[in-house]
Amino acid sequence: MGTSKGKSTNSENIEKQKESTISFDFTDRTKGIKLESKNANVFYGDNHVIKDVNLQIREKTVTAFIGPSGCGKSTFLRMFNRMNDYIESFHMDGEILIDEKDIYDGEVRVEDLRKNVGMVFQKPNPFPKSIYENVIYGLKIQGIKDKKILDQTVEESLISAALWDEVKDQLNKSALALSGGQQQRLCIARALAVKPTVILMDEPASALDPIATSKIEELIHVLKKEYTIVIVTHNMQQAGRVSDKTAFFHIGELIEFENTKDVFINPRHELTERYITGRFG
Amino acid sequence: MNNADKNQLKDGLFKYFGIFASLIGLILLSIFIASIISDGLRRIDWQFLTSLPSRKSEKAGILTAWTGSLWIFALTALISIPLSIAAAIYLEEYSKKNRFSKLLEINITNLAGVPSVIYGILGLEIFVRTWKLGGSLLAGAFTLSLLIMPIIIVATREAITAVPSSIKEASFGMGATKWQTIWYQILPSSAGGIATGVILALSRAVGEAAPVIVIGALAYVPFVAQSPMDEFTVLPIQIFNWVSRPDPGFITNAAAGIIILLAITFLLNGIAVYLRYRWQRHVKW
Numbered sequence: 001m002g003t004s005k006g007k008s009t010n011s012e013n014i015e016k017q018k019e020s021t022i023s024f025d026f027t028d029r030t031k032g033i034k035l036e037s038k039n040a041n042v043f044y045g046d047n048h049v050i051k052d053v054n055l056q057i058r059e060k061t062v063t064a065f066i067g068p069s070g071c072g073k074s075t076f077l078r079m080f081n082r083m084n085d086y087i088e089s090f091h092m093d094g095e096i097l098i099d100e101k102d103i104y105d106g107e108v109r110v111e112d113l114r115k116n117v118g119m120v121f122q123k124p125n126p127f128p129k130s131i132y133e134n135v136i137y138g139l140k141i142q143g144i145k146d147k148k149i150l151d152q153t154v155e156e157s158l159i160s161a162a163l164w165d166e167v168k169d170q171l172n173k174s175a176l177a178l179s180g181g182q183q184q185r186l187c188i189a190r191a192l193a194v195k196p197t198v199i200l201m202d203e204p205a206s207a208l209d210p211i212a213t214s215k216i217e218e219l220i221h222v223l224k225k226e227y228t229i230v231i232v233t234h235n236m237q238q239a240g241r242v243s244d245k246t247a248f249f250h251i252g253e254l255i256e257f258e259n260t261k262d263v264f265i266n267p268r269h270e271l272t273e274r275y276i277t278g279r280f281g
Numbered sequence: 282m283n284n285a286d287k288n289q290l291k292d293g294l295f296k297y298f299g300i301f302a303s304l305i306g307l308i309l310l311s312i313f314i315a316s317i318i319s320d321g322l323r324r325i326d327w328q329f330l331t332s333l334p335s336r337k338s339e340k341a342g343i344l345t346a347w348t349g350s351l352w353i354f355a356l357t358a359l360i361s362i363p364l365s366i367a368a369a370i371y372l373e374e375y376s377k378k379n380r381f382s383k384l385l386e387i388n389i390t391n392l393a394g395v396p397s398v399i400y401g402i403l404g405l406e407i408f409v410r411t412w413k414l415g416g417s418l419l420a421g422a423f424t425l426s427l428l429i430m431p432i433i434i435v436a437t438r439e440a441i442t443a444v445p446s447s448i449k450e451a452s453f454g455m456g457a458t459k460w461q462t463i464w465y466q467i468l469p470s471s472a473g474g475i476a477t478g479v480i481l482a483l484s485r486a487v488g489e490a491a492p493v494i495v496i497g498a499l500a501y502v503p504f505v506a507q508s509p510m511d512e513f514t515v516l517p518i519q520i521f522n523w524v525s526r527p528d529p530g531f532i533t534n535a536a537a538g539i540i541i542l543l544a545i546t547f548l549l550n551g552i553a554v555y556l557r558y559r560w561q562r563h564v565k566w
Binding site for chain 2 (some may be wrong): 081083086088110111112113114115118119121123125126127128137138140141142187190191194
């Protein structure tokens with residue numbers, strides 16, 4: 001799928017030199033590049049849904065993808081953990097890199113990639129099992145059975161997801177008995193349990209009430225100290241509150257990718273301005 | 282009579298016809314069961330359950346028939362359940378949606394409607410003659426498995442489709458393989474629906490006479506089957522055989538046999554209803 005499979009070290013160096021010429025990067029340069037998209041194009045059959053997107057996301061930052069419905073932001077998010085692979089008509093070219101490695105390279109195992117890149121979905125989707133079982137799922141499928149490790153992981157993950165105090169006495173209760181906001185934090189805990197370095201969030205608060213939403217947003221603030229977070233959101237205020245950088249997509253194209261406050265205060269592109277001021281979308 | 286009155290009358294008439302239509306099956310079944318019970322219940326005792334067939338009606342028992350039915354139930358379950366569930370999983374989760382898989386799906390759905398005697402003839406040709414299994418329990422179980430596999434496959438596919446895709450996404454998103462997702466998420470979530478389909482299909486297999494007659498199950502088997510290669514009879518065949526005899530003592534025996542067959546079928550259906558109820562209560566999305 002990728003255009004440059006099995007490239008030599010020499011060409012890697014050239015690629016690295018080219019990095020500096022790629023625009024759209026104005027953040028803290030002490031942080032390394034975590035995620036990168038190089039000339040990524042995505043097609044569903046004949047439908048060209050992502051058009052030549054180039055961007056770089058630095059580690060331990062929060063990046064918001066915004067744009068009108070159908071602009072490709074969710075599709076693009078799902079490129080980073082290869083969730084689009086299940087769509088039969090899906091194909092792509094260009095490169096998606098994580099820690100400078102092309103994740104669409106034939107040698108990458110999707111299962112390993114997803115242990116490193118966790119995902120939180122739009123609708124809370126806990127398994128119809130106990131809270132405990134939900135959190136340890138990622139460890140279970142890796143074959144880890146040591147009760148001590150499992151117990152410890154459950155506690156750590158639930159603490160990190162700010163859910164521990166609410167559920168510590170009822171870990172064997174069904175996850176479906178939790179409120180929507182609690183379920184979503186459980187899904188975050190489940191993603192954290194396998195110790196990823198990247199967390200993708202696809203409109204994580206769109207199905208939640210304002211209080212549950214603000215809890216998720218607070219959580220994102222805390223989590224970004226350790227994780228690289230990319231969040232798709234329809235909510236402009238949310239993008240403004242949680243993200244360091246904002247990428248605006250329109251019909252498959254990346255229109256603008258700047259520091260969040262610049263995007264909101266002083267958008268460069270007219271489309272961006274019209275979108276964030278609510279004049280279309 | 283004006284138009285409104287006429288309409289009212291039609292409405293009332295239809296209501297009573299509807300009640301009659303709904304109740305007719307139940308009434309006939311009740312009459313049938315009552316008459317069977319009054320004929321046969323007194324015949325059911327320990328001797329009847331533990332005796333081999335005999336030419337004398339009062340000495341004849343149903344031991345070979347009900348043990349044969351039990352054998353058939355177990356062997357058919359063993360053969361049909363894994364194959365059907367595997368086929369359903371393949372069709373739902375693995376097969377690419379193309380013309381071939383469409384064809385496969387339509388065929389399987391159609392197979393569920395093929396008359397059972399046709400399966401008997403197929404079984405006779407393949408299992409009895411080509412595989413040289415003779416009129417054995419194993420040949421019967423294979424034949425009945427063919428008969429009920431389409432039913433189990435359709436039920437399993439429905440149960441699997443009912444598992445929301447968000448659950449699958451969550452599992453894949455955690456780095457689970459397809460098989461892990463099927464094993465840890467899809468199958469447990471659909472187990473109730475699968476079990477219901479399996480039990481209803483098996484209760485049909487236990488009640489079938491035609492296909493097992495065609496493959497050569499005998500009415501008179503003077504011993505209890507010890508291995509899957511033994512000859513056998515089953516309850517429906519035994520009942521059929523007794524009903525066709527002139528001696529009224531055998532008619533009583535047949536009624537007693539029907540009570541036992543009905544009890545088994547109702548029990549299996551009851552389990553299916555219970556499983557469906559439990560499943561609906563426990564799994565809410």
